[in-house]
Amino acid sequence: MKLSVVIPAYNEEESLPPTLRALYQTLAKHGIPHEICVTNDNSKDGTLQMLEKLAATEIPTLVYYTNPGPNGFGYAVRYGLERFSGDCVAVFMADMSDDPEDLVRFYNKMQETGVDAVFGSRWGKDGKVIDYPALKKFINRIANFIVKMVMGIKYNDTTNAFKLYKRETMEGLKPFLSPHFNLTIELPLKTIVRGYSYAIVPNSWTNRKYGESKLKIKEMGTRYFFILMYCLIEKYFSRGDFNKKPVAPVSKVAS
Template sequence: MDLSIVIPAYNEEGSIEQTISQLYGVLCQHNIPHEILVVNDNSKDNTEVVLKQIQLRVPTLVYYTNTGPNGFGYAVRYGLERFNGECVALMMADLSDSPEDLVKFYKKLQEGYDCVFGSRFSKGGKVLDYPKLKLFINRLANQIVKVCFNIRYNDTTNAFKLYRREVIEGLQPLLSPHFNLTLELPLKAIIRGYSYAIVPNSWTNRKTGKSNLKIKEMGSRYFFIMLYCLIEKYFSRGDFHRQKAVLVSRQQLIKE
């Protein structure tokens, strides 16, 4: 099963080389066929220059420059429209996610699941140098999501996840232009009936650069996506559910 890794990058000249090098080395060590797809989100620094240099020694690296509109969600969606693998993982450019954890995700997916969701707060997961305010807000937000959607998953806002290609196709259209995409993807997958496994993962705060997540700006955007998904869950009458979508597609093929 070919694996694609979509990595959005905005002003990541200080970390992108180490991230790609470690990721490539681990995937080659485990003989996992892959592509590393970086979306340069119109960076203002030398991120693109660094990517060109890395391409000379990492043959599985491809990159695109998203000239706009820009934002985390736009960049990820740009990559999700262009990946070639049978499954796709979302990872951060700052090496906060572990390549070894990705190998665990990949092996778990091969057990037959549609998605693998990372959890930093389940037994076996861990966080290192997580800012206290962000940690408090994270745990509060995830608890609210758990209660509202009646799910067991406790880390929906974690960007680090792995999806089969057909899941990404079944979650369209994607709406989120910013970090709220990390909430939209798993909630839609759960609501629409895709199977998922939860695997503990580690998270390490970035060593260089700065986070582009702005808490004050994102609160209302996360709430909008949560409300949107709640409406689908309780009022769509299953119109977007995986089984119903497959049935409609088959009926359309028969008519044609």
Template sequence: MKLSIVIPAYNEEESITETIDGIEKAFAKVNIEHEIFVVNDSSKDGTLQVLEQLALKYPSLKYETNEGPNGFGYAVRYGLERFSGDCVAVMMADLSDSPYDLIRYYTTMLEGNYDCVFGSRFIKGGKVIDYPFIKKIINRVANFIIKITMGIRYNDTTNAFKLYKREVIEGVKPILAPHFNLTIELPLKAIIRGYTYTVVPNSWTNRKYGVSKLKIKEMGSRYFFILVYCFVEKFFSRGDFKRK
């Protein structure tokens, strides 16, 4: 089963080399057919030039530029329309996600024949490194609200780093979120539409370079919109969107 890794990248010239090197170093130890698909989200720095050089080094690396509209969700959606694998993971370009966790996701998916594998940084075995305190508090409150609203047990919905079979990505369309609220739209739709999933522990490390693109003040209402949308689908659509 071929694994695709979609990585949205906006102004990540400082971190993208270490991210790709780290993935390839981890995958050199296992026999997993894979592609790395980096979506350059119209970066204003040297991200594109760095990708051009990396592609000469790694045959598995593919990259394209999203000319617009731009934003995290748009960039991920661009990749999800064009990946070639049988399953796809969304990873960040800033070194925050571990490729060794991704290998665990993949083997878990195969062994259990799950449609999705979700990570949690907040269960036994999970960990966060250098997580800003205020951001962590907001994260835990947001995930608690999502859990209660949607009636699920999963406690790390907002983390983008997840693995989906191709049929799940097709099954959750149309994808609406243009920004970071995509991180909750994909897993919530997968859950309420009846796809199977399991949760494994994963780690998260704060970025070494650059600045986070997530603006919490701007995103609150957008997350709320997607949460309400999924709530309405779960409780009022009478199963019209469930997988057949």
């Protein structure tokens, strides 16, 4: 099963090289067939030139695109999700906040169980966060609690973008609505509402060493609320129109 890793990147000239090297080395070490698919979201620094150099000299599985616009986190991820070639796809952050070894665990869990998606959780048993800003942590826990209560689910880390989906699952989540960071809750909530199976695997998160976060909390509240309400309406009023289509049983042929 080929793994695609979609990474959105805006002005990540400093963060991307160590992230891409660690990701490639880890996946190669574990013998996982893969591609690393970076969407350069019209960066104003040397991100594109750095990608060209790494693809040519160090990382043979690296492919990259430049999203001409409209730009934004959600648009950049969606640009990659329309172009990946693997059998499954993970969304991974350019700033090395996600751990490549966790991605290997996600991949193995999907292989072992056959689930349609694997979700990370930083807050349950064996999950951990390193240098998480106190205010951001407080807002994160409140937001995830609201999502849990409104949607009636047990999963406690919906806002975590780091997740793995089968290709068929990702196709079944379309059309995508979110242009910004609210895509991080649109994908898992649609997965749950539309009846796809999923497993939860603990993962770690480490605060970025370079650059600055692109998430602007004050700008995202209403956008998250919109997607939450959309998924709630779909859950109770779509009458299953978007649900995962059951697979017809394979007839046994007498030998």
